[in-house]
Amino acid sequence: MRSNLATLxxxxxxxxxxxxxxxxxxxxxxxVETVLTGIPEIDALAGGFPRGALTEICGPPCSGRTTVLLxxxxxxxxxxEVCALIDARDxxxxxxxEAAGVELQQLLWVRCRSLDQSLRAADLVIQGxxxxxxxxxxxxxxxxxxxxxxxxxxxxxxRAVEDTSTVLLVLEQESxxxxxxxxxxRMSMKGAKWSxxxxxxxxxxxxxxxxxxxxxxxxxxxxxxxLAQACLPHARLLDGSDVQxxxxxxxxxxVNFQQxxxxxxxxxxxxxxxxxxxxxxxxxxxxxGFERSTTQSFAAQSMWSYLHAxxxxxxxx
Amino acid sequence: xxxxAIHIPDFIVQAVVRGEAALRERAVAxxxxxxxxxxxxxxxxxxxxxxxxxxxxxxxxxxxxxxxxRHRLPAQEKTTHEALLDLGWSVSPWVEDSVQDTIVLDLxxxxxxxxxxxxxxxxxxxxxSGLGLSARxxxxxNIEVAILAARGLPDVTLIPPGEEAKRLSALPVHTLxxxxxxxxxxxxxxxxxxxxxxxxxxxxxxERLGQExxxxxxxxxxxxxxxxxxxxxxxxxxxxxxxxxxxEELESLSFVLGRLLDQLCxxxxxxxxxxxxxxxxxxxxxxxxxxxxxxxxxxxxxxxPRKFEKILTLPVPMRDSKVLLKLARLRLQSAPPPAAVIKxxxxxxxxxxxxxxxxxxxxxxxxxxxxxLTMARLANLVGDANxxxxxxxxxxxxxxxxxxxxxxxxxxxxxxxKKASAPGEKDSSAARMTKPANGFRLLRPSVPARVELxxxxxxxxFFYGSSGEIVAASGPWRTSGEWWQDPWEQAEWDVEVRxxxxxxxxKRSLNPGSERGLYLIYxxxxxxxxxxxxMYD
Numbered sequence: 001m002r003s004n005l006a007t008l009x010x011x012x013x014x015x016x017x018x019x020x021x022x023x024x025x026x027x028x029x030x031x032v033e034t035v036l037t038g039i040p041e042i043d044a045l046a047g048g049f050p051r052g053a054l055t056e057i058c059g060p061p062c063s064g065r066t067t068v069l070l071x072x073x074x075x076x077x078x079x080x081e082v083c084a085l086i087d088a089r090d091x092x093x094x095x096x097x098e099a100a101g102v103e104l105q106q107l108l109w110v111r112c113r114s115l116d117q118s119l120r121a122a123d124l125v126i127q128g129x130x131x132x133x134x135x136x137x138x139x140x141x142x143x144x145x146x147x148x149x150x151x152x153x154x155x156x157x158x159r160a161v162e163d164t165s166t167v168l169l170v171l172e173q174e175s176x177x178x179x180x181x182x183x184x185x186r187m188s189m190k191g192a193k194w195s196x197x198x199x200x201x202x203x204x205x206x207x208x209x210x211x212x213x214x215x216x217x218x219x220x221x222x223x224x225x226x227l228a229q230a231c232l233p234h235a236r237l238l239d240g241s242d243v244q245x246x247x248x249x250x251x252x253x254x255v256n257f258q259q260x261x262x263x264x265x266x267x268x269x270x271x272x273x274x275x276x277x278x279x280x281x282x283x284x285x286x287x288x289g290f291e292r293s294t295t296q297s298f299a300a301q302s303m304w305s306y307l308h309a310x311x312x313x314x315x316x317x
Numbered sequence: 318x319x320x321x322a323i324h325i326p327d328f329i330v331q332a333v334v335r336g337e338a339a340l341r342e343r344a345v346a347x348x349x350x351x352x353x354x355x356x357x358x359x360x361x362x363x364x365x366x367x368x369x370x371x372x373x374x375x376x377x378x379x380x381x382x383x384x385x386x387r388h389r390l391p392a393q394e395k396t397t398h399e400a401l402l403d404l405g406w407s408v409s410p411w412v413e414d415s416v417q418d419t420i421v422l423d424l425x426x427x428x429x430x431x432x433x434x435x436x437x438x439x440x441x442x443x444x445x446s447g448l449g450l451s452a453r454x455x456x457x458x459n460i461e462v463a464i465l466a467a468r469g470l471p472d473v474t475l476i477p478p479g480e481e482a483k484r485l486s487a488l489p490v491h492t493l494x495x496x497x498x499x500x501x502x503x504x505x506x507x508x509x510x511x512x513x514x515x516x517x518x519x520x521x522x523x524e525r526l527g528q529e530x531x532x533x534x535x536x537x538x539x540x541x542x543x544x545x546x547x548x549x550x551x552x553x554x555x556x557x558x559x560x561x562x563x564x565e566e567l568e569s570l571s572f573v574l575g576r577l578l579d580q581l582c583x584x585x586x587x588x589x590x591x592x593x594x595x596x597x598x599x600x601x602x603x604x605x606x607x608x609x610x611x612x613x614x615x616x617x618x619x620x621x622p623r624k625f626e627k628i629l630t631l632p633v634p635m636r637d638s639k640v641l642l643k644l645a646r647l648r649l650q651s652a653p654p655p656a657a658v659i660k661x662x663x664x665x666x667x668x669x670x671x672x673x674x675x676x677x678x679x680x681x682x683x684x685x686x687x688x689x690l691t692m693a694r695l696a697n698l699v700g701d702a703n704x705x706x707x708x709x710x711x712x713x714x715x716x717x718x719x720x721x722x723x724x725x726x727x728x729x730x731x732x733x734x735k736k737a738s739a740p741g742e743k744d745s746s747a748a749r750m751t752k753p754a755n756g757f758r759l760l761r762p763s764v765p766a767r768v769e770l771x772x773x774x775x776x777x778x779f780f781y782g783s784s785g786e787i788v789a790a791s792g793p794w795r796t797s798g799e800w801w802q803d804p805w806e807q808a809e810w811d812v813e814v815r816x817x818x819x820x821x822x823x824k825r826s827l828n829p830g831s832e833r834g835l836y837l838i839y840x841x842x843x844x845x846x847x848x849x850x851x852m853y854d
Contacts, residue, residue, distance in 0.1 A: 038753060039753050061758075061834055061852055061854060062833070062834035062835050062836075062852050062853060062854050063854065064756070064854065065756070065854055066756025066757065066758050066854035067753055067754065067755055067756040067854065068753075068756075069756060070753075070754060070756045071753040071754070079680060080679065080680055080726070081680045081682075082680075082682045082683060082725065090703075090761050091758040091759050091760065091761065091851070092707075092758075092759070093716075093757045093758065093759040093851065094707035094708075094709055094718050095709060095716075095718075096754065096755075096756060096757040097707075098709060099754055100753070100754035100756070101754070104706055104707050104708065104709070105706050105708075105721075105724075105726065106706075106726060107706055107707070108704070108705070108706065108723045109704075109705065109706065109707050109720075110695055110699060110703065110704055111699060111703035111704070112699055112703070113699070117698060117699055120698055121695055121698055121699060124691055124694050124695055124698070125691060125695070127691075128683060128687055128688060128690070128691030129683060129684075129687060130681055130682050130683025130684060130687065130688065131683060132680055132681065132682075139758065139854065140758070165680075165681060189833065189834075189835070192789065192813045192833075192835055194789055194791065194813075236789075236790075236791045237791055237811075238791050238811040238813075238835065238853070240752065240755050241755060241835060241853065298752070298753065299752050300752060300753050300754065300755040300756070301752040301753070301754060301755060302754075302755045302853070303754045303755065
């Protein structure tokens with residue numbers, strides 16, 4: 001196998017001689033500085049958000065896009081960076097943002113009423129310069145409307161942040177920037193988590209009901225005579241949700257990728273075949289010719305505003 | 318001890334020319350008086366050379382080709398005099414405000430800062446030029462000698478001690494500013510120069526001209542000694558301009574504003590100050606046509622104000638006239654004057670120059686001037702109230718926030734900005750937040766919804782033309798905020814909704830293409846209806 005590979009490699013090099021210089025030579029791409037998103041799973045998946053580039057986060061409503069946005073804002077404002085949020089539909093909730101750790105006085109919030117306003121506002125903020133993190137929130141704009149944004153608008157945004165240290169993040173329902181985006185993540189909600197008090201859980205257990213957090217309609221149990229006591233909704237709390245992030249496209253060479261390249265070179269010269277070396281790993285073709293993991297899941301936790309008024313000891317664990 | 322006198326020749330002409338730089342190389346005549354009896358009250362050297370004389374009627378002066386005729390502008394003269402004082406204070410803290418066109422500076426102690434007196438004099442001339450003033454400078458050890466030399470001798474003059482009488486001898490006697498009858502007497506005697514006056518015997522002169530004659534004799538010899546009468550530095554920075562024709566277009570107004578801001582910023586720079594805020598007052602034209610139409614409705618006269626004012630409050634002291642002009646234009650674009658403008662007054666609240674101490678390890682932040690421009694442009698685009706930093710109000714009322722003006726953080730210690738949190742708070746929040754917080758999106762305004770209840774529990778919800786089954790719910794949680802004023806008026810529910818397949822295909826749906834969603838709905842007890850407050854995203 002090894003000799004076949006070596007022969008194949010020399011054949012390819014001979015046929016491309018004079019046209020391509022060292023086709024198997026490793027070319028260092030321009031290193032891209034990335035920043036942490038505040039969610040370790042996404043940082044491990046994508047390496048963070050790239051500076052000087054456009055990142056898209058897409059997904060249907062309730063898929064976790066705002067979770068990622070707030071986490072990134074919290075992470076950037078904690079580093080004393082000045083951030084801007086262009087809110088196309090005025091749907092930003094400062095209360096939940098503060099609970100997520102965002103320093104609101106370091107956030108410039110632009111409340112727009114239309115897609116056109118938000119694109120022009122984004123243009124102004126990017127041209128103004130000096131912002132470490134700019135988020136353009138088009139999550140609540142209908143996808144068919146965002147599709148009409150011409151590609152040169154995305155290209156212009158990308159060019160405007162290139163050679164700067166600004167992270168430009170766009171939240172949408174579907175990806176529109178195509179190759180202008182250096183990183184595209186698609187979010188989806190896997191499931192919600194509900195928790196109850198010990199009493200309501202005990203009642204559920206006694207009835208043999210799965211208390212994984214999903215409340216069954218109390219009327220069903222009463223109708224079927226399942227329970228003497230109903231699982232009352234006010235005994236339950238929305239604990240959070242499980243979110244999955246899928247990396248659709250990236251131009252960032254992550255550390256994992258470099259490590260895999262080294263492994264490939266070692267495998268070429270090693271005793272074990274390449275197939276056996278990489279067997280069992282979950283990869284998908286990223287288009288670079290190397291395969292890497294493309295999905296990660298994480299849990300998001302609800303922040304109930306009433307908890308802020310309660311003493312720490314009284315809070316649910 | 319030396320004194321420097323700064324004199325502005327043809328002061329009335331220079332006051333007008335300062336506002337119109339194009340006139341600097343032209344022949345200019347200034348007219349004043351009661352219309353239609355305008356007469357020439359001042360003219361520069363070029364105008365005098367072509368034949369313009371003081372007292373000439375305007376119509377006569379208009380017959381000379383190449384002569385620009387302008388009306389006298391007292392307001393401009395006042396601001397020019399203030400600029401002259403700023404010029405003096407930019408070099409020395411001891412300034413005497415002698416007359417409108419002349420000031421005197423004490424140069425004591427300035428050698429170590431500016432160099433020898435000749436250099437100081439040239440520096441004064443250069444700075445004056447920057448302020449739009451063509452000044453004559455004279456330096457002498459006697460105050461009156463310096464004033465006379467500045468009035469009578471061109472450019473920069475240095476009079477060494479002991480040579481006062483010699484240098485003043487050639488000056489015409491009217492330089493001493495004698496009373497008209499004394500000047501007439503001296504002219505009749507043939508005394509036309511200071512030297513000739515100084516040569517007259519003082520006792521006989523006093524017998525004929527009195528004490529005034531003795532004073533003039535002492536002045537002409539350069540022997541009159543007195544102290545400097547110090548003027549108090551003014552914090553009034555104001556420039557104004559009366560327009561010959563009313564201006565309505567913003568472009569033309571910007572041109573005038575730009576000129577005034579340039580002059581203002583030069584004056585601020587001369588005093589090493591910056592502007593904390595800029596106040597723009599526009600005097601508006603009263604339209605006769607409008608007056609006739611509105612005569613039947615007397616109260617409507619009051620609808621168009623006589624004055625229109627705009628104040629630019631700056632986040633940091635600035636004196637970049639280009640940035641200030643852009644900010645002024647943006648402000649006027651959003652709210653232009655309601656009528657044509659006939660007079661503009663711009664004043665600045667002065668403050669010390671901003672000193673920025675940046676850290677090596679601090680992340681980059683926007684430049685204050687550029688940020689202010691960006692904010693102004695954003696305010697023009699989306700409205701003043703929709704740009705800024707959100708501030709939470711101390712209430713549990715839903716969506717109780719206030720928009721504050723966005724400011725860059727001032728504190729930066731050790732490369733990181735301090736967070737205002739107590740140690741206990743920080744520990745508990747860190748213990749709570751082991752996972753990322755579930756984001757929440759608010760709908761402004763809340764969307765009306767229809768909810769099917771069964772045994773008091775929500776089981777189905779309809780909004781945005783879609784319907785979904787509620788598979789899980791938590792509530793009701795009563796809320797309103799400020800319960801001591803209003804009763805608990807909203808009952809909130811966190812619900813997990815599973816959408817039907819037809820709802821998933823509905824493009825108007827809030828959740829197209831998605832099977833499930835987490836929402837917050839509430840029942841409003843006052844409006845007796847259900848609403849969708851937002852979604853967990």
